[in-house]
Amino acid sequence: MAPLQNTSVDGKVVLITGAARGLGAGLAERLVARGAKVALVGLEAAEQEKVAKGLGPAAHSWEADVTSWDALEAATAGVVGHFGGIDIVIANAGIATVGFVRSVDRAAFEKVIEVDLLGVWRTFRVTLPYVIERRGYLLCSRSRRWPRSRTRPASRTTPRPKRASKHSPTVSARRWPISGSGSASRTRRGSAPTWSKAPTRTRSSASFARRCRD
Numbered sequence: 692m693a694p695l696q697n698t699s700v701d702g703k704v705v706l707i708t709g710a711a712r713g714l715g716a717g718l719a720e721r722l723v724a725r726g727a728k729v730a731l732v733g734l735e736a737a738e739q740e741k742v743a744k745g746l747g748p749a750a751h752s753w754e755a756d757v758t759s760w761d762a763l764e765a766a767t768a769g770v771v772g773h774f775g776g777i778d779i780v781i782a783n784a785g786i787a788t789v790g791f792v793r794s795v796d797r798a799a800f801e802k803v804i805e806v807d808l809l810g811v812w813r814t815f816r817v818t819l820p821y822v823i824e825r826r827g828y829l830l831c832s833r834s835r836r837w838p839r840s841r842t843r844p845a846s847r848t849t850p851r852p853k854r855a856s857k858h859s860p861t862v863s864a865r866r867w868p869i870s871g872s873g874s875a876s877r878t879r880r881g882s883a884p885t886w887s888k889a890p891t892r893t894r895s896s897a898s899f900a901r902r903c904r905d
Contacts, residue, residue, distance in 0.1 A: 720746060
C-alpha cells in the first residue's frame with residue numbers, strides 16, 4: 692500500500708477488484724480504517740459480501756468478472772450510483788498457473804493473460820472517466836509466489852539463515868495520478884505516462900546493467 696501511504700483517503704471512494712480475500716480484502720480493511728469508502732468488485736460474491744458486511748456501511752459489494760466489459764460497466768455504474776463517484780481504482784484481481792512452456796495447459800495460461808492483463812486494462816478503461824472527473828488515481832497491484840524447489844544440495848549440512856529471495860511472496864503497486872479535464876494526463880502526445888514513484892532497482896539488475904555496459 693506504499694503508493695497511498697502519504698495520500699489522504701478520508702472520504703474517498705476506492706474501487707478494488709478481487710477483494711474477496713487476501714490482499715484485496717486486507718487493503719479494503721486498511722482503507723476503511725483510514726476513512727475511505729470501498730467498493731468491492733469481483734466474482735466471489737458470497738465471500739466478498741462477508742468482507743463488506745465486516746467492514747460496515749463504508750463498504751459495499753458488486754459481483755463482476757473483470758474479463759467481461761458488460762459486467763464491469765454494470766458494476767461501475769452501481770458503484771457510482773451508490774457512492775456518487777470513484778476517486779481511486781485498485782486493479783487487484785488475478786489468477787496464476789504454473790508450468791513449462793512445453794507442458795503448461797494452453798487454456799489455463801491464456802486465462803491468466805485474460806484476467807491479469809486484459810482484466811486490468813478493462814477495469815481501468817471502464818472506470819477512467821469517473822477517476823478523471825475527481826482527479827484521482829489508478830493502481831495496479833501485483834503479487835506473486837514462485838514454487839520452491841523441494842531438493843537441497845547434498846553438501847549443505849546446516850540450514851542457512853532465512854532471507855528474502857525471489858521465491859518469497861512479494862506485493863507491489865504503482866500509482867498513476869490522473870489530472871486534467873477530459874484527458875488522462877497532461878503529457879505531450881506520444882510521451883509515456885510517468886509513475887509517481889519509480890520502482891527500486893535491485894542489486895542483481897544493477898549488476899546486470901554494468902555487465903551490459905562493459
